[in-house]
Amino acid sequence: DTEVTQTPKHLVMGMTNKKSLKCEQHMGHRAMYWYKQKAKKPPELMFVYSYEKLSINESVPSRFSPECPNSSLLNLHLHALQPEDSALYLCASSQEREFGGGYTFGSGTRLTVV
Amino acid sequence: AQTVTQSQPEMSVQEAETVTLSCTYDTSESDYYLFWYKQPPSRQMILVIRQEAYKQQNATENRFSVNFQKAAKSFSLKISDSQLGDAAMYFCAYRGNTGTASKLTFGTGTRLQVTL
Numbered sequence: 001d002t003e004v005t006q007t008p009k010h011l012v013m014g015m016t017n018k019k020s021l022k023c024e025q026h027m028g029h030r031a032m033y034w035y036k037q038k039a040k041k042p043p044e045l046m047f048v049y050s051y052e053k054l055s056i057n058e059s060v061p062s063r064f065s066p067e068c069p070n071s072s073l074l075n076l077h078l079h080a081l082q083p084e085d086s087a088l089y090l091c092a093s094s095q096e097r098e099f100g101g102g103y104t105f106g107s108g109t110r111l112t113v114v
Numbered sequence: 115a116q117t118v119t120q121s122q123p124e125m126s127v128q129e130a131e132t133v134t135l136s137c138t139y140d141t142s143e144s145d146y147y148l149f150w151y152k153q154p155p156s157r158q159m160i161l162v163i164r165q166e167a168y169k170q171q172n173a174t175e176n177r178f179s180v181n182f183q184k185a186a187k188s189f190s191l192k193i194s195d196s197q198l199g200d201a202a203m204y205f206c207a208y209r210g211n212t213g214t215a216s217k218l219t220f221g222t223g224t225r226l227q228v229t230l
């Protein structure tokens with residue numbers, strides 16, 4: 001299995017809702033990432049998990065809450081989002097110590113906050 | 115901090131022709147990795163080609179090749195025999211070789227159109 005699977009593919013939520021994005025990989029990668037991508041812009045790093053521990057938080061607002069229950073699964077819990085949080089959310093994974101391998105990306109969740 | 119610059123917001127190429135996308139970067143590290151990713155309308159970021167900084171030989175993957183100039187900190191992508199399926203957003207990216215789970219830093223992207 002050489003894929004990163006993200007669900008759902010599309011999500012519409014109100015500003016008072018609570019929802020979660022899910023990311024799964026079975027490549028044995030021990031680093032997992034959440035990126036946010038606005039239209040026609042490059043992905044912006046949000047969080048990095050290394051060996052299931054949060055290693056980087058790029059000053060992301062607390063309405064985004066990441067979770068890594070095990071080495072294959074990464075969640076992003078959403079609460080009280082704003083319309084400007086509407087974007088494509090990409091998950092990626094990589095080998096922990098093999099930096100030349102690049103990242104494997106999922107196809108993303110298109111989030112719309114209304 | 116590392117920065118990656120793509121100075122061409124949009125490029126256009128005719129089918130079967132060759133096009134070169136430019137990328138420059140800034141870093142104080144001597145050992146690092148460079149990548150080109152493709153993002154078609156389907157949204158998924160697809161790795162096109164990678165280059166290790168310690169290798170002088172330019173990487174090649176079928177119709178895709180790079181011109182890596184370490185001293186000039188330049189990393190351009192050449193697409194030969196362009197196909198309609200090559201139309202996409204192309205991102206140049208940098209990854210250092212220090213620390214755990216080092217970050218991938220992206221350029222602003224170049225949108226490639228392929229015309230008949």
